[in-house]
Amino acid sequence: MAIEVIEPGLATSIQDEGRPGYYNVGVPPSGALDLYSAAAANALVGNPSSAAVIESAYMGPKLRFTEPAVVAVTGADIPVLVNGQSAPSWTSLDLKAGDELSFEILAGGARIYIAVSGGIDVPLVLGSRSLYALGAFGGFQGRALQAGDVLPVGVGSGRPGLSVPEALRPQFAKEMDVRIVLGLYDYRLTDEGMSALVDRPWQLSPVADRIGFRYAGNPLQWKEREQPFGAGSDPSNITDAGYPVGSIQVPGGIEPIILHRDAVSGGGYAQVGTVISADMDVVAQSAPGTMAMFVPVTLDQALEARAEARARRAEMMAALS
Amino acid sequence: MSSRYSWGADEHLVVQITEDMSLESNFKAMAMASDLASQQVDGLTDICPANASLLVRFDPDRIAPAEVERIVREAEGRLEGGGPQVLETRIFELPVWYNDPYTNETGARFRDRHQTPDKTDLEFAAQENNLPSVEAFIEAHSGAPWITSMVGFVAGLPFLFQMVPQERQLEVPKYVRPRTDTPKQTIGYGGCFTAIYSVRGAGGYQMFGLTPVPIFDPTQELPDFTDFMFFFRPGDIVKFRRIDEAEYNQIKEQVEAGEYRIRQRPVTFDLAEYEKDPDAYNARLLEVLYGN
Numbered sequence: 080m081a082i083e084v085i086e087p088g089l090a091t092s093i094q095d096e097g098r099p100g101y102y103n104v105g106v107p108p109s110g111a112l113d114l115y116s117a118a119a120a121n122a123l124v125g126n127p128s129s130a131a132v133i134e135s136a137y138m139g140p141k142l143r144f145t146e147p148a149v150v151a152v153t154g155a156d157i158p159v160l161v162n163g164q165s166a167p168s169w170t171s172l173d174l175k176a177g178d179e180l181s182f183e184i185l186a187g188g189a190r191i192y193i194a195v196s197g198g199i200d201v202p203l204v205l206g207s208r209s210l211y212a213l214g215a216f217g218g219f220q221g222r223a224l225q226a227g228d229v230l231p232v233g234v235g236s237g238r239p240g241l242s243v244p245e246a247l248r249p250q251f252a253k254e255m256d257v258r259i260v261l262g263l264y265d266y267r268l269t270d271e272g273m274s275a276l277v278d279r280p281w282q283l284s285p286v287a288d289r290i291g292f293r294y295a296g297n298p299l300q301w302k303e304r305e306q307p308f309g310a311g312s313d314p315s316n317i318t319d320a321g322y323p324v325g326s327i328q329v330p331g332g333i334e335p336i337i338l339h340r341d342a343v344s345g346g347g348y349a350q351v352g353t354v355i356s357a358d359m360d361v362v363a364q365s366a367p368g369t370m371a372m373f374v375p376v377t378l379d380q381a382l383e384a385r386a387e388a389r390a391r392r393a394e395m396m397a398a399l400s
Numbered sequence: 401m402s403s404r405y406s407w408g409a410d411e412h413l414v415v416q417i418t419e420d421m422s423l424e425s426n427f428k429a430m431a432m433a434s435d436l437a438s439q440q441v442d443g444l445t446d447i448c449p450a451n452a453s454l455l456v457r458f459d460p461d462r463i464a465p466a467e468v469e470r471i472v473r474e475a476e477g478r479l480e481g482g483g484p485q486v487l488e489t490r491i492f493e494l495p496v497w498y499n500d501p502y503t504n505e506t507g508a509r510f511r512d513r514h515q516t517p518d519k520t521d522l523e524f525a526a527q528e529n530n531l532p533s534v535e536a537f538i539e540a541h542s543g544a545p546w547i548t549s550m551v552g553f554v555a556g557l558p559f560l561f562q563m564v565p566q567e568r569q570l571e572v573p574k575y576v577r578p579r580t581d582t583p584k585q586t587i588g589y590g591g592c593f594t595a596i597y598s599v600r601g602a603g604g605y606q607m608f609g610l611t612p613v614p615i616f617d618p619t620q621e622l623p624d625f626t627d628f629m630f631f632f633r634p635g636d637i638v639k640f641r642r643i644d645e646a647e648y649n650q651i652k653e654q655v656e657a658g659e660y661r662i663r664q665r666p667v668t669f670d671l672a673e674y675e676k677d678p679d680a681y682n683a684r685l686l687e688v689l690y691g692n
Contacts, residue, residue, distance in 0.1 A: 099457075100446060102445075102446035102448050102455075102457060103448040103449070103551065104551045104632070104633070105552035105553060105556055105630075205629075213601070215599065216555075216618040216629070259409070260410070262407055262408070263408060307418075308420040308421055308569075309421025309422075309452070309592045310419065310591070311573070312573055318451050320414070320416070320452070320550075323409065324412070325408070326412075344552035345550060345553055346552075350408075352409075353408040356411050378409075382410050382465070
């Protein structure tokens with residue numbers, strides 16, 4: 080069983096739940112940016128959550144299945160076609176040998192997930208099948224998919240006709256709140272700088288990929304100081320340090336960048352807060368132009384939100400079992 | 401001065417040991433990381449020492465954040481108890497072709513992003529450090545050994561801090577605007593850190609030379625990479641050895657034939673002994689490296 084890539088779509092890669100444990104040598108967690116949608120796609124086709132799926136940004140691929148397969152598409156709001164005929168998303172589909180899966184124009188969200196029963200069976204690298212593009216390893220041959228690639232598929236036992244209830248599918252809005260825990264180097268901001276960070280919305284720029292999401296808005300002010308030895312000359316510089324996944328850095332005070340799952344693991348820019356784990360999927364599904372308010376919450380509120388997200392995921396999994 | 405603890409939302413704890421860089425702060429970060437790693441605490445997924453800070457990534461479904469903080473503070477407390485400050489590590493040699501035509505050519509393509517468009521990166525670095533010549537700068541850079549104070553940014557990229565007193569530290573600003581290209585295995589410099597580019601790509605550090613020795617081998621076919629695809633680990637001590645074009649090409653051939661081995665020896669680094677007399681201590685380290 081294999082999948083032939085006829086057209087690759089945009090920034091299409093193989094991703095699973097990620098590669099923890101190597102951040103101390105600069106290897107980020109990687110994995111599906113929107114883990115909820117990836118888990119739903121896997122559950123729909125009878126795979127464990129750890130199975131590898133196909134992730135695309137904004138534009139879906141065109142794929143041909145060499146043998147019968149149970150397939151599901153989740154994530155962004157995008158019309159799905161099987162042999163040119165409309166097919167439902169968030170639903171397990173019964174594809175016959177030679178069937179082609181393709182997509183129309185994205186209507187909302189940003190990232191599309193395609194799961195196939197048995198999972199995409201590329202080799203494990205450091206315990207994960209996820210592509211880490213900067214390191215050129217993992218995924219399919221250490222790179223994004225190209226036309227002509229043939230993806231190996233494992234053995235599965237999915238059944239068609241399962242569907243994620245409407246209420247358990249994500250909603251995509253052009254305005255959103257992104258909850259953050261302030262801290263890290265936020266003491267380096269002036270009061271005006273802090274107010275500029277959290278009191279006004281930021282617009283997501285087109286520079287939004289698996290490494291980071293860059294926003295545009297008003298510049299932030301940093302406290303002037305004599306820079307410490309080793310920290311670099313700009314007030315937004317620090318002695319190079321590790322970057323939390325989801326942390327927000329503001330090089331030069333101009334454009335906040337949220338680091339995502341293919342983050343650079345460290346560097347010399349001050350970070351002023353971190354997106355809570357429960358909102359990383361929401362950031363992943365935001366398209367350029369989206370207006371985001373960074374809403375400060377406490378660590379306890381972040382943990383409550385995490386518990387709510389887990390409960391919602393458990394409800395989704397239960398609905399498909 | 402006390403460390404600053406801060407949450408990176410619900411999955412990270414960051415300990416800022418000091419705002420400035422020093423061997424003492426880095427040593428503390430590495431010692432805390434090593435203490436935490438040896439405890440094998442369930443739920444601590446990544447323990448990442450950095451130059452003057454420590455990042456811990458955890459899974460709050462397996463360990464409560466308050467418990468993570470307690471364990472990390474205990475590790476810090478043990479260090480402050482005044483026990484012996486030693487690090488079991490290794491020392492190895494990396495040959496470097498300084499002032500090579502490849503990095504010079506790359507630098508020439510991005511002169512509009514540089515502080516001194518009419519000078520090379522090395523000429524600028526010498527001037528910034530009040531050294532009389534590029535030769536003198538290379539002499540200083542390849543003289544004393546360096547400690548790997550952090551690995552990161554991208555996969556396997558080491559940040560290196562020279563083992564000399566602060567008044568002898570080389571300091572060079574980064575490019576005004578980053579380049580879009582840097583050759584693989586470039587010896588770069590920014591602030592007070594050497595970095596070795598493990599992969600080709602964008603970069604803002606000044607470029608001083610090239611090593612013919614890979615530091616990252618995702619295929620794990622080279623003999624020094626059979627256990628792990630990255631060579632550098634935090635705490636590694638490295639000595640640069642200046643080579644010329646002929647030796648660069650010779651080593652490159654050995655690497656391509658799978659025959660080159662990085663010269664390395666295990667070593668115990670003792671911070672107090674080092675601080676008594678850095679130059680004498682470094683000389684002893686080099687005896688370990690180059691002794692039989």
